Amino acid sequence: MKSNLFYLAPISFGLIVVVTGIIDAWGIIRAKRRLKKTLAESIDSDPSVKLLAQHAKSGFDKSDYDQASVIISESLKRLPQSDQRFIERGLHQGNVPGERRFVADLFTLL
């Protein structure tokens, strides 16, 4: 049957994709928050985390990113797999400035 309602199919599909996007965004934000909490817990025991947190305030250098990625990969092991996947998506998003800002944002602990 020819009907205008036929055209509601892409509209409803689009709205479903928007809702899944919101759920995705919420999941990634929560994963980031959990990783930040894990990093904040080790700030007193690990001086390198404290140093990186100080650098994140003033601005990360190139060498900071290498050290930060090592610390992040160690801390990720303590998180659930879903959170690990979400964080990995941010770390390998295919946009270098975005990846760097993402890493720097994880160390805004102070």
Added chain:
Amino acid sequence: MNAPSLNEKLSVWVLSVVAVVLLPLFPIYVEWVKDLRGSVKTESLLLTTAVLAAGYGFSSENNWFRSAYLLVFFFSVGYDFRAAPHPTSPNTSYETVHFVHKSSYFPDNSKEVLSDVADFFTSIKGWCGGHIPTFLLIVVALLHMMERFLWHVVFDRRFPDWIKVV
């Protein structure tokens, strides 16, 4: 490189939405302002929707979003090529079909309630049917706003990419 604050992330997102979603709607705004009745031609809405969906589809990084853009593109192009109703055909559009009135499966008092419910849904269906091009445009805008939110607020990307400060 400094870590972006939430305020900065949101401002980048708003800037990107204004630049990439709202500014391309300027021709529609001009048509709306120039028309004395304040209406926009269906063709203009559909053409804008199709062009935006095609453009956003190319820059999209997620298959779900890409499929939604493709669907909206094809449906908005297809909507423009619909066959016009034959002038001699009886009027059988969904706005005028009151199927519940003719039903004999319900007791008399429930008939009225059901006919009210049916009228309500028929009016919603009619309203939706009359605004399909606008809905398609809104869906494309929402899809891209959501994608930009993921890029700029969740994944901390800059906008525009060549600006080093923001």
